Amino acid sequence: MGKNLTAKASLIASMFIFGSIGIFVNFIGLPSGFIAFSRGIIGAACLMIFALITKTKISFKNIKENIIYLTLSGAAIGFNWILLFEAYRYTSVSTATLCYYMAPVFVMLVSPLFLGERLTALKLFCIVLSLIGMFFVSGVMGGQMPQGRELIGIISGLSAAVLYATVIILNKKLKDISSHNTTLVQLGVAGLVIMPYTLLAEDLTPDLFSPLAVCLLVCVGVIHTGVAYLLYFGAVKGVPAQTVAIFSYIDPAVAIALAALILCQKMNVFSSIGAILILSSAILSEIKNKQSQF
Numbered sequence: 001m002g003k004n005l006t007a008k009a010s011l012i013a014s015m016f017i018f019g020s021i022g023i024f025v026n027f028i029g030l031p032s033g034f035i036a037f038s039r040g041i042i043g044a045a046c047l048m049i050f051a052l053i054t055k056t057k058i059s060f061k062n063i064k065e066n067i068i069y070l071t072l073s074g075a076a077i078g079f080n081w082i083l084l085f086e087a088y089r090y091t092s093v094s095t096a097t098l099c100y101y102m103a104p105v106f107v108m109l110v111s112p113l114f115l116g117e118r119l120t121a122l123k124l125f126c127i128v129l130s131l132i133g134m135f136f137v138s139g140v141m142g143g144q145m146p147q148g149r150e151l152i153g154i155i156s157g158l159s160a161a162v163l164y165a166t167v168i169i170l171n172k173k174l175k176d177i178s179s180h181n182t183t184l185v186q187l188g189v190a191g192l193v194i195m196p197y198t199l200l201a202e203d204l205t206p207d208l209f210s211p212l213a214v215c216l217l218v219c220v221g222v223i224h225t226g227v228a229y230l231l232y233f234g235a236v237k238g239v240p241a242q243t244v245a246i247f248s249y250i251d252p253a254v255a256i257a258l259a260a261l262i263l264c265q266k267m268n269v270f271s272s273i274g275a276i277l278i279l280s281s282a283i284l285s286e287i288k289n290k291q292s293q294f
Contacts, residue, residue, distance in 0.1 A: 007238030011247050014231035019254025021224045022093035024261055025085050028216045030209070032085035033194055036078055038217050039225050040191025047184040062177040063185055070182065074189025080163035082194065083156045091153025094261035094267050097252045098137050098275055099157025104282045105130040105163035107235035113168050122285070129281035133228025136274025179233045181256040189226065249283055 028035055043113075051058055063070065087096035105127050111117040136156055172184060198204070234245050256275065259265040269276065 007235045008243070010231045011235035011239055011244065012250060014235065015247055015250035015256050017228040017231070018171040019251040020096065020258055021100070022088050022170070022255050023258050024216050024220050024224065024265060025088050028213050030185070030213055030217065031198070031204065032082045033198040033202050034204060035085055035217065035220065036081035037191050037194040037198045039081060039221050040078060040187045040189075040194065042218065042221025043229065044184055044191060046222055047180065047187065047229065050226070050230055051180065051184070052169065057178075058182055058184070059177065059181055066174050066182075066257055066272070067185075069170050071171045071189055073167045074186040075193040076166045076170065076176045077186055078190030078194040079156055080160045080167065082197075082255040083160035083163065087134045087153045087157035087160060088257050090149045090156060092265040092267075092276070094256045094265055094271065095137055095150075095265060096153060096157040097259075098271075098278050099134070099154055100161050100164065101252050101278055101282055102130060102134060102158060103161040103168065104160055104285055107168050108285060110165070110169065115172060124127060126281040126285040129284075130278050133274040133277030133281065136167030136245070136270045136277065138274075164221055179236075183229050183233065187229075237288045246283065249279055252279060256263035 025032075025035060050056065084096065084100055087099060108119070108123045108127055112119050171182070239247075252275075256267065260267070
């Protein structure tokens, strides 16, 4: 019983950490690519240090056997971060987060093609529910078409969701490799793949690296990546899959709440309805999916 409570506490803590990353990115002021690059490298270093301290086995044999999918998913994670961080800049954290949580819908849409899974009536219902929710969030239902920065933010958020869905599908192809080893390689690959883009396409002038920006950047790498992933993967082993599915939606709830409290990015009635529809459909599909596995 004690271990289960500890696991749940760790899971909740990781979701709160993940949910707060948009606030930190909002105040860093550095290019999105460099933030993503730093997050990957620092996060991978944290997982490596943890493995050395706890003597967690790093199976190079299993990594080699899965290297193609690990490399592709790591690259997708890196550019997924860039697009998500850009979405935070161009639209509200709440809208960017909700766009990002369209990822389960994209997975359901392509699962018959790539995973051989059947597109059930429930999945179709969840897809339609999410799409209706997205219309509410975008402002279309309120009679306003998204334009300018808002449109760029929404497109960036949805593109990040597509890449996250790609990662989910690629991860299902992995065989006989631990979560720690998977994440370690993916974070390292994400950082390395992004590095050329960061050096060639982004303006990294010295005046951008203020003490506050550097501190927040290190925090995103150590706390929001290294510590959060360790808490998450340590928790999922001792918590039922259905509980993990439900608790994972603490992340967007925290993101939306913090955006309102700290950034004063309050949601209107239509956006609130859209948020409920999107998150409800995602939770429903996740729970049913987990139940079908047991």
